[in-house]
Amino acid sequence: MFNPNRLSIARKRRQLTKKDLAGKAGITAVTLTRLEGPGGGEPSVDTVRSIAEALGFPFEFFYMNDCDELTTEAVSFRSLSSLTAKQRDAALAAGSIAFEFHSWVSKKFTLPEQQLLDLRDEDPVAAAQALRSHWGIGTKPIDTLIKLLEAKGVRVFLLAEQHKNVDAFSCWRDGVPFMFLNTFKSSERSRFDAAHELGHLVLHMHGGNTNRDLEREADSFASAFLIDKGDLVSHLQRVRSLEQIVEAKTRWGVSVAALTRTAYNEKLISDWHYRDLCRQISQRGYRSTEPQSRPREKSVLWRMVFSELWKEGLTRDGIARDLNVPSDELESLVGDLVTEVPSAPPPQLRRLMVV
Structure with missing residues (x-):
């Protein structure tokens, strides 16, 4: 039987309006609206083939059981306000397809069980320290974050949307944590995004829209998780120049901007020196291009x-x-x-x- 849920997922993935898809498929917008709605009836095989061809999806896709549809209330979009409705819906539809792939893999393999903590009542910095302790990391830098997350049961996927508006997001599904990262950014910024989303997963156990307070909490968690305060102080006792920051950042795998901010928060940089360093970072283009960038991490x-x-x-x-x-x-x-x-x-x- 034809499944309107599948039609909706495929259309959103291709970022097409109902009117646009109807035109590409050679059917009326009224017909498409009816087919995508509940009780829309059974379309002819030729109609479904036209829709499938227009969307670039297999014909059989539209006759399978419902996909789990993600909603904006269930995920953490870090830049939700900058997204168009099409971009947001396309990213959410990608999550639905990721769930399909994960379910298929889970029937064939025993995957790592999640080992996250429920830290909703914790301060973000204390939460980061608690999770580090729980995972046996101690104070040492995290060399490969994706490998660590996967070993602890987080399913890491990528976002197809190659532009900065669509940021990382995360969600829980059937007790399993999922994370979607944007490869448009540098490796260092992507690592911070991953740590930020990990913060959402343990601090907010996801539900409800994000807001600035929750985003600040996730940022604080990410900074503390990637850079242990004791390790920072012992290896970066006094900041003298931006070049020193560029050299030191490789230890923790973070961006120049992130390390500068963390050092400032830990009182290793004065107010006036921090402002000057931020000016230099902007002048040298380090907001968009990361110096001495490390290779992008891969999945194990x-x-x-x-x-x-x-x-x-x-x-x-x-x-x-x-x-x-x-x-x-x-x-x-x-x-x-x-x-x-x-x-x-x-x-x-x-x-x-x-x-």
């Missing part, structure tokens, strides 16, 4: 999944066919996280991949 979990599936002769295109989704949708969710498929997963992590 999805790389292992694709490695095991490759042994069975199942490629990403084959997975997309099994899911009845466009291959480009799967590629946009995990493509940049998995640059190559190894011949075998790392032995120390094979225990996460029990079939």
